Amino acid sequence: MEIRRYQQSDCKELTELFYNTIHTVNANDYTKEQLNVWATGQIDLEEWNQSLQEHFSVVAVDNGTILGFGDIDKTGYLDRLFVHADYQGKGIATAICNQLEQAMEGNTVTHASITARPFFEKRGYKVVKEQKIERQGIFLTNFLMKKGKL
DSSP states (O other), X not given: OEXXXXXXXXXXXXXXXXXXXXXXXXXXXXXXXXXXXHSOSOOOHHHHXXXXXXXXXXXXXXXXXXXXXXXXXXTSEEEEEXXXXXXXXXXXXXXXXXXXXXXXXXXXXXXXXXXXXXXXXXXTOEEEEEEEEEETTEEEEEEEEEESOO
């Protein structure tokens, strides 16, 4: 497996991985209704590409297959971290997260899903607060988590 910088040609595949991962991996922690407003399948590719280019964004690849991706902005906000449903538990998220955190000096903050919370806790992140995020009238729980000084 190789971790490399994001390329514009990755964008469409990353949005598909995002959608599929949420609708499979997160299905144990969120209702179908919640999954549908979180990952609608209607993503603005230009907007995603711009965001991924502005952030430090990496992609995990093995034999031409994208296994996962993540990104972090200049403030230390870890925005996205997703691993393909078929490659969960193989150290891919850890490898991606290592790259993202190493790119930042200082504190790292993320909004972790119920599903991702244990992963981040194992990495030393602490829950700052539980949040209810509203999308199209549906509420989703996530956790503001921080690594470093609280």
